[in-house]
Amino acid sequence: xxxxxxxxxxxxxxxxxxxxxxxxxxxxxxxxxxxxxxxxxxxxxxxxxxxxxxxxxxxxxxxxxxxxxxxxxxxxxxxxxxxxxxxxxxxxxxxxxxxxxxxxxxxxxxxxxxxxxxxxxxxxxxxxxxxxxxxxxxxxxxxxxxxxxxxxxxxxxxxxxxxxxxxxxxxxxxxxxxxxxxxxxxxxxxxxxxxxxxxxxxxxxxxxxxxxxxxxxxxxxxxxxxxxxxxxxxxxxxxxxxxxxxxxxxxxxxxxxxxxxxxxxxxxxxxxxxxxxxxxxxxxxxxxxxxxxxxxxxxxxxxxxxxxxxxxxxxxxxxxxxxxxxxxxxxxxxxxxxxxxxxxxxxxxxxxxxxxxxxxxxxxxxxxxxxxxxxxxxxxxxxxxxxxxxxxxxxxxxxxxxxxxxxxxxxxxxxxxxxxxxxxxxxxxxxxxxxxxxxxxxxxxxxxxxxxxxxxxxxxxxxxxxxxxxxxxxxxxxxxxxxxxxxxxxxxxxxxxxxxxxxxxxxxxxxxxxxxxxxxxxxxxxxxxxxxxxxxxxxx
Amino acid sequence: xxxxxxxxxxxxxxxxxxxxxxxxxxxxxxxxxxxxxxxxxxxxxxxxxxxxxxxxxxxxxxxxxxxxxxxxxxxxxxxxxxxxxxxxxxxxxxxxxxxxxxxxxxxxxxxxxxxxxxxxxxxxxxxxxxxxxxxxxx
Numbered sequence: 001x002x003x004x005x006x007x008x009x010x011x012x013x014x015x016x017x018x019x020x021x022x023x024x025x026x027x028x029x030x031x032x033x034x035x036x037x038x039x040x041x042x043x044x045x046x047x048x049x050x051x052x053x054x055x056x057x058x059x060x061x062x063x064x065x066x067x068x069x070x071x072x073x074x075x076x077x078x079x080x081x082x083x084x085x086x087x088x089x090x091x092x093x094x095x096x097x098x099x100x101x102x103x104x105x106x107x108x109x110x111x112x113x114x115x116x117x118x119x120x121x122x123x124x125x126x127x128x129x130x131x132x133x134x135x136x137x138x139x140x141x142x143x144x145x146x147x148x149x150x151x152x153x154x155x156x157x158x159x160x161x162x163x164x165x166x167x168x169x170x171x172x173x174x175x176x177x178x179x180x181x182x183x184x185x186x187x188x189x190x191x192x193x194x195x196x197x198x199x200x201x202x203x204x205x206x207x208x209x210x211x212x213x214x215x216x217x218x219x220x221x222x223x224x225x226x227x228x229x230x231x232x233x234x235x236x237x238x239x240x241x242x243x244x245x246x247x248x249x250x251x252x253x254x255x256x257x258x259x260x261x262x263x264x265x266x267x268x269x270x271x272x273x274x275x276x277x278x279x280x281x282x283x284x285x286x287x288x289x290x291x292x293x294x295x296x297x298x299x300x301x302x303x304x305x306x307x308x309x310x311x312x313x314x315x316x317x318x319x320x321x322x323x324x325x326x327x328x329x330x331x332x333x334x335x336x337x338x339x340x341x342x343x344x345x346x347x348x349x350x351x352x353x354x355x356x357x358x359x360x361x362x363x364x365x366x367x368x369x370x371x372x373x374x375x376x377x378x379x380x381x382x383x384x385x386x387x388x389x390x391x392x393x394x395x396x397x398x399x400x401x402x403x404x405x406x407x408x409x410x411x412x413x414x415x416x417x418x419x420x421x422x423x424x425x426x427x428x429x430x431x432x433x434x435x436x437x438x439x440x441x442x443x444x445x446x447x448x449x450x451x452x453x454x455x456x457x458x459x460x461x462x463x464x465x466x467x468x469x470x471x472x473x474x475x476x477x478x479x480x481x482x483x484x485x486x487x488x489x490x491x492x493x494x495x496x497x498x499x500x501x502x503x504x505x506x507x508x509x510x511x512x513x514x515x516x517x518x519x520x521x522x523x524x525x526x527x528x529x530x531x532x533x534x535x536x537x538x539x540x
Numbered sequence: 541x542x543x544x545x546x547x548x549x550x551x552x553x554x555x556x557x558x559x560x561x562x563x564x565x566x567x568x569x570x571x572x573x574x575x576x577x578x579x580x581x582x583x584x585x586x587x588x589x590x591x592x593x594x595x596x597x598x599x600x601x602x603x604x605x606x607x608x609x610x611x612x613x614x615x616x617x618x619x620x621x622x623x624x625x626x627x628x629x630x631x632x633x634x635x636x637x638x639x640x641x642x643x644x645x646x647x648x649x650x651x652x653x654x655x656x657x658x659x660x661x662x663x664x665x666x667x668x669x670x671x672x673x674x675x676x677x678x
Contacts, residue, residue, distance in 0.1 A: 327629050331554050333652040338561060341654075355554060489602070 033134040036120065039090050039127055041065045053113070053134055055105030068113075070104040086117050086130055093127050095119060100137060112138040190287040194270075196280050198223050198241050210266075210289045212259030223285065226256045228263070244270040244283055253290070265294035317374065325366055328359035335359070369505035376424060376512050386422050388415035388473070392448060395429040402437050406444060413449040416471045418537055420517055428513045429475075431506045432533055436477040439531070447476045453536060461536065463520055469539040470519070478530040487523050547592035548574045549581040549609060550627065551601040555650065559596065559627070562654055566661040578604025582612055591618050594664065596627040596648070599635060607642065614643040625664065631675070640672055649675035 024045070027034050033053040035046035041064040050067065051057050058067040065086055071079035079101060089096050098115040105111065116133040183191050183204050190207035192200055199222050203215040211218075211226060218225075224237045231237070231254065243250035249271045256266040267288045275281050339352040392412055396403070403410065436446055453472045458464045482490070491511040492504075510533075514521045519537040546563060550556050556574050563572050573592065575581035578601055584590065595613060599606035606628065613619050623645035628635065631649045639647060646664065651657045660674050 327552075330629065330650060330652045331558075334558050334654050334657075335554075337654050338558075359554075486602070 033136070034131065035067055035134075036129055036131045037065065037086065038129040041084065041087060041090070043067055044129065050134065053111060053136055054103065055107055055109070066103075068103040069106045072102040072104065074100060074102065076102075086115075086132070089117060089119060089130060090127060093119065110138075111136055112140075188288065190285075190289075192223075192285050193273075194223055194241075194283040194285055196282055198237060198283070201282065207287070210258075210264065210287060211256075217259070226266070226287075228255055228257055240268070240270055241283065244272045245280055248272050256287070263291075264289050265291040313374075317370070325363065325370075328363040328366070331359040332356050332363075366505075369509070372427075373505055373509055373512065376509070376516060382421040382424075383419045384422065385417055386420040386425055387417050388420075388425065388450070391415075391422060391425050392429055395426060395433055398430060399433055399437065402434075406437060406440055408437065408440060408444040408446060411445070411447045411449075415448075415450050415473070416539060418471065418517075418539055420537070421513075424513045424516060428510050428535070431510050432475050435506060436475070436479060436531070439479040439481075440477065441479055443478070445478050447474070449474050449476075457534075457536070461520065464536065470536050471539050473535040473537065475533040475535065476530065477532075481525045481527045481530050483527060484525055487525065490523065491521070543571060544569055545571045545573060545592045547581070547584075547590075547595045548572055548627070549578060549596065549601070549606070550574070550598040551577050552598070555598070558654060558657065562657040562661055565654070565658040567665055570665070577601050578606065578609035578612075581609055585613065585616055585619070589618070592622060595619070595622055595624040597624060599626060599628040599630055599639070607638065610639060610642050610644055623664075625674075636673060645672075646670060647673045647675075651675060 027047040033050035065084040114135040190210045240250045335355040342348040525531040625646045
């Protein structure tokens, strides 16, 4: 079949006056489709590659222009068989650029084709027709489409990537924002960042509510501002930073200062923050306000001390029961025994009976006094506004007979009004007065006055240094007095100086009453000159 | 100079009377010198060359307490060999331990019977080997 066609072509080319030396076999060897038309468009020659491209063999000398079965533009319009851009070339006798087109083969397959027509001239220079080279660009087109697709894909991938990156950044930002907000919103903890020198870099709501500063006020300040004066002077903040630097973290509990100057009990953890090369780039500082807990702890300690004190008192009572209360009982037994041995001597009998009676009486008094002491309570509901003038007047009335008998002069000056337990204050003054009467001498004068504590008093007694107003009640007599070195002993239970009358509980009772009123009592005495009791009581 | 003596330091007048009675019953040969507190006792010791055979000292006394008195007497050279016996109503273990470490020879809790006190004093005067705590503590 090939050979027949070849023959035809050769013949025809020759017929149409192709230039001498034209060799059809050369054209057939080309891998591209080549064909020729005369100046009316009638196909005069085509090569094997053209047959392959078209999928058919046009009739030489009859078929015109394109040689294909059907043609379409790139955007899909069918090309008319009668219209051909090559015609324009022949008319105008110039080369024109040709659009690619889609060729439909008779078997229904499609080929993308790039035409390349050139005009043919005879030796006189007249246009005799054209030669067209058709290039199959289907594969290239596919590539182009692929690469286009790729580009589209790339674009979409890159858009996706961009979007992802954007979202990631957004998420990161949001996460950072959330984290920041989370820290910012924490109310219970002051969470802040310090630079390596302790300067504050950020601030949260907890910090504001615990320490009282706003963010604007505190950023850039050194965290020393939160510490008490004495702690700053002792370089506590610096010590904590040093501790955190060398050990990674530092913990501390102590009093701190708010913006308004009030104190809070802070529990602090300072943690060092490092960069990748393990250099400290700052510190995180978390502070919790544990004032409530601290106060509760302190209250617990007060209770514990109170319980300890009560235990000691119980021990004291046990000692009293085992010692002081047994003493008169022992004497009663011994004197009873001695009485039995001397039943025939009335004088000795009386002597021992007197001893027995005295011991029994002493025992009764002791038991009563111990009970009185143990019953001294100091609960809040017992306290009421007490006019000390009135209380003292009542006590003086109780003792008016004894005062008159001993011709005692009493000077009573204005007394303050305090919050107190009236019945106990009555007992206090009653004990002091009976004590003074007991040890009075000739021309007795008692002076009872009240004044503010003196500078000396404040320096000597820490209780007066807490800023609570106190009154100093002075109870002065010109009686026997005693050596000042026994000043502490006289307030102890059952302590009597020498063979003085009484149970030795009276002044212990006074001390306890004053302490129930959050005050304290002191004594100054000199033998032969008298005794002065000073009672310090808080005014509120 | 065979007269033997006890030195009783006690602020309680009744107890001084009871002790004298028991001492008489235990051994008529002993005389008793008394001081009514620690301060008086130390004054007597300081102002004389008095060396008793036994010292009996109460603990709970005003002015100078029995402990202070015991401590001071242990420092007096001529009292080095004199047994000092604590004579008190206290049966507190702390008092017993403390006075033993301060150098007391014996600890006698004031008994509730004169016969018992007489017997204990007789033991002190006659027996060589006696425990530190002379009284039975319940």
